Every structure is written in C-alpha cells, then in structure tokens.
Amino acid sequence: MAVLEFEKNIEELSKRIEEFKFFSREHGVDLASEIERMEAKLQNMKSQAYSNLTPWEKVTLAKLIERPTALDYIERIFTDFIELHGDRNFRDDPSIVSGIGKLNGKAVTIIGQQKGRDTKENLKRNFGMPNPEGYRKALRLMKQAEKFGRPVICFVDTPGAFPGIGAEERGQGEAIARNLMEMANLKVPTVSIVIGEGGSGGALAMAVSDEVWMLENSIYSILSPEGFASILWKDSSRAKEAAGVMKITAEDLKAYGIIDRIIKEPAGGAHKNVDETAENIKKTLEEIIPKLCENEIEELLNKRYSKFRSFGEYEE
Structure with a gap:
C-alpha cells in the first residue's frame, strides 16, 4: 500500500x-x-x-512542502540567532540564510539553504535554489567564522544551484568550486546536515565538512531522479525506477561512507513532529561539536582531506 x-x-x-x-x-x-x-x-x-519506505517514497517525503526548513530548525536549536545578509559584492540571496547563534552558550556560525513554506515564500526564496551571490554570502560567513574560531553548521536543502542565465553570467560554477576548495581548508570544525533535498553541486557546495549527516528521510544525489531518467533512459516517467538505481537514501549513502550519521525522524517524517526532529539534531550537535573542537587544526584538516579522498574505496 x-x-x-x-x-x-x-x-x-x-x-x-x-x-x-x-x-x-x-x-x-x-x-x-x-x-x-x-x-x-x-x-x-x-x-x-x-x-x-522505498527510495521513491523517501524522495516524496524529502520534497514535501510541509517539510521543515532550515529556519524551522535554527529557531528551535540555537539561541540568540542574528541573521547576516549580503555577499558584499552583488546582493543578498534569500535562498540562503546565514548568521551567528549560540549552541548551549557557545557561539557558532549557521548557514542554511532555505525553501519557502508556501508558493509566495518559495518565489521569494527561489525554491531553495541559490544564485552565486548566495554561495559567496555563505563563504563570507565561513571565513568570518574562521577568523573568530567559531564552528560552522550548514543545513543543506536544495534541488540544486539556480541554472538561470544571470546566475551563469555572474559565475555560478566558480562560486560553487570556490566553496568546495575553501571548505576543504577551513580552519574550524564544520558540520553539514542534509534536511530535505541534497541536489547536485548546489548541495555539495555546503557539504565539504568534517561531519556530513542526513535526516532519515532526506536524499542526497548528483541530480534528481527525473533528470537521471531523462538523461540515461530518455524517459522522465521512469523517475521512480531511477530513485532505486541512484542510491540516494541516507541508508545507502551511510553504507558507502559518503555520510557519517543518520538522524532519526518521527514516524511519518520530520513534518509530523518538528520539535522532536530538532531535538534529535541538537543532541547530536551537542555530542559532536565539542569532540571536533578538541582536535588540533592540522589534525582536523588532515582528517577532512582523508575523508573526502577515501570516497570510492568501499568494497562492493
């Protein structure tokens, strides 16, 4: 059924x-x-x-309009959150929210890809698809965190970076590539959490972290199942089949070593009990952030480098 x-x-x-x-x-x-x-x-x-749940059913849950957004988690997990705007170059991108808050009294930098809760807000947030200035804003906050020694926590939730002509003209590819490079060498602890859709380079640009987690019913992939089916089979109607082939669920990616942890959701999905889901994330952050902070910077960077270099070394 x-x-x-x-x-x-x-x-x-x-x-x-x-x-x-x-x-x-x-x-x-x-x-x-x-x-x-x-x-x-x-x-x-x-x-x-x-x-x-089948992979396709998890895709459906991950894309629900009712699914909690980055701001839903930020307001429940952190205190004294102050949002900071703009990339200091072109403009502010509403599809990425960023700022400073406190986790149990300790200052952290928080960056999240933000979808809308309804059609009007989705238009404002560009359906969670960042432009290059969004990624540059995120990078600005990351470098600021590095300067002041604050851990960085990213909430990943996007179908992918915005593919519009203007975004390409303003250097979408370069902005994503720079984030990948800079995150790999960021001299503070970093955690990225996929809370809904983790689509393509648009998600990866905020997920080169010491720890990468996924909510139980989220997805993380190189592209959407519809896009995969269109490219591979020239038939987007086979998206359900593609979802099974792509290995995009938290369980699959944990088995392959792509992610480090799976965060439990309430029965029916995160939208059924946002407070419980937020508490599960908070407890894990409270456990892991102090441990990451115990590492010397050089050790942290070496572990991060080894982690991402090891992808693909799993056994079938």
Whole structure:
C-alpha cells in the first residue's frame, strides 16, 4: 500500500479515536478497552507505513512542502540567532540564510539553504535554489567564522544551484568550486546536515565538512531522479525506477561512507513532529561539536582531506 494511502487511513483512525475519547468524556461511557485496541492498531499501522519506505517514497517525503526548513530548525536549536545578509559584492540571496547563534552558550556560525513554506515564500526564496551571490554570502560567513574560531553548521536543502542565465553570467560554477576548495581548508570544525533535498553541486557546495549527516528521510544525489531518467533512459516517467538505481537514501549513502550519521525522524517524517526532529539534531550537535573542537587544526584538516579522498574505496 502506498504511503499516501496509509496516511489517509491513519488520519481517519486517529480522528475516530479522538471521537471515541470525546464521547467517553462527555457521556461517561467506559470505552477504555476499545480505545486501547484502536490505539494499538494505529501504532501498528504507523509501523507498517514507515518502516520500509522505498527510495521513491523517501524522495516524496524529502520534497514535501510541509517539510521543515532550515529556519524551522535554527529557531528551535540555537539561541540568540542574528541573521547576516549580503555577499558584499552583488546582493543578498534569500535562498540562503546565514548568521551567528549560540549552541548551549557557545557561539557558532549557521548557514542554511532555505525553501519557502508556501508558493509566495518559495518565489521569494527561489525554491531553495541559490544564485552565486548566495554561495559567496555563505563563504563570507565561513571565513568570518574562521577568523573568530567559531564552528560552522550548514543545513543543506536544495534541488540544486539556480541554472538561470544571470546566475551563469555572474559565475555560478566558480562560486560553487570556490566553496568546495575553501571548505576543504577551513580552519574550524564544520558540520553539514542534509534536511530535505541534497541536489547536485548546489548541495555539495555546503557539504565539504568534517561531519556530513542526513535526516532519515532526506536524499542526497548528483541530480534528481527525473533528470537521471531523462538523461540515461530518455524517459522522465521512469523517475521512480531511477530513485532505486541512484542510491540516494541516507541508508545507502551511510553504507558507502559518503555520510557519517543518520538522524532519526518521527514516524511519518520530520513534518509530523518538528520539535522532536530538532531535538534529535541538537543532541547530536551537542555530542559532536565539542569532540571536533578538541582536535588540533592540522589534525582536523588532515582528517577532512582523508575523508573526502577515501570516497570510492568501499568494497562492493
């Protein structure tokens, strides 16, 4: 049964349970055993629906408009966040939010690719597709963090860098390439977390980090399944098949050593309980950031270099 059909049945059963509870309270009728039986059935349905999602179902969850954005996590995980704007060259790019905040009282630099929560905001945020000035803003904040010794935390969520003519004219390729080079040599601890879509070089430009994590139902790939199917098979309708071939899920990428950790999501996806998902991210950051900070800079850079040089050395 498809996830969407499961969700419809789960929603209907949840409403029925609430109706039984209301009736029991209002009329003093003992329905405890029936409610308990229905709640057990509901839990079983949730387990069946989300325990073995296909790659395509995870693609669907990663792209949901309801899925939490970078700002949703920033406001829940950090305190005293101050957003900083502009690349000091061309303009500010709303598809990347960046600034300084505190994680348990320690100053950190936070950079996130930001999608909109509705159509109007998506237009403002360019659907989370950064222009070159967005990547240059991100780099400006990274170099500032390096100057003041602040760890850098990146939230990755983009279908890819914006492919418009203007973006290309202003040096999209160069901006991405420079971020890759500079992040590889950044002299502070860095963590990147894929929270939704991690598409192409647009995602990689913010993911050359000491630790790269993915939320359980996020995806990370060289391009979209639709694009993959169009290029390889000349048929975009085979996107569902392509999703299985591409190995874009957190489990696949963890097995290949591309990412370091998988962050657990609530049943049904991060949008079902944003607070719980944010708490899972925060706990992991609280564990890992201090450990990264214990490393000497030279040791940190060597580990980062070895990590990315080792890609492709896994056994089939």
